Amino acid sequence: MNRLALIAAGAAGLAVFAIAPAGAAVLPADTTETVTSCGNSGLQAGLTTRVCAEITGTTVEFYGTVGLAGPPSPGSPAPVGRELFTTLSAEVVGSATPDTQARPVIFATSTLQVRGLVSTVPCGSTVRGTFGVASFPWAANPVVHEVTITC
Incomplete structure (x- = not known):
């Protein structure tokens, strides 16, 4: 095969890839991607907490996370699970209540999520x-996160 034919074949191949790239996925028009955003973390009951929102179209699911505020001290025994009282709320600003x-959970060492509110x-x-x-003797100091739903 001479060089001119090889170049023409390569150009034709590139033109086909430009029209329909390999591995390209075409999503249906009604498919919506889920976007997750989280607020600032805060300390509650000696643990780090955060509230996050997963947004898919006009559906919002809020969830809270609870984790250790820092690494355990070297040589210390593994923390014993303790009962936490969690409160998760969601509201449209300026709307109804x-x-x-409210849910009790047991926290040991790994980060856990408290889910349940979908709007x-x-x-x-x-x-x-x-x-x-909250965990006796500490009262809750809620963390807050606001999101605006754009369509």
Whole structure:
């Protein structure tokens, strides 16, 4: 095969790839990607906490996370599981009263998630989630996260 034919074949091949790239996925128009955003972390009951939102279209799921505030001291025994009282709430800002869920959980050492509030809200709404953690003798000091639903 001479050089001119090889170049022409290569150019034709590149043109085909430019039209339909290999491995390209075409998503249906109604497919919506899930976006996760989290607020600032805070300390509650000696643990680090955060509230996050997973947004898919106009559906929002708030969840809270609880983890160790730092690494355990070297040579210390593994922490004993302790009961935490969690409160997760979500509300459309300027609308009705918030949906609230109170749930006891047992925390040992690994980060855990407290899920459960899913809302469908209109486009342009601002939604606020709060997450509080209490454990005797510490009272909850909720962390807050707000997201605006854009469509």
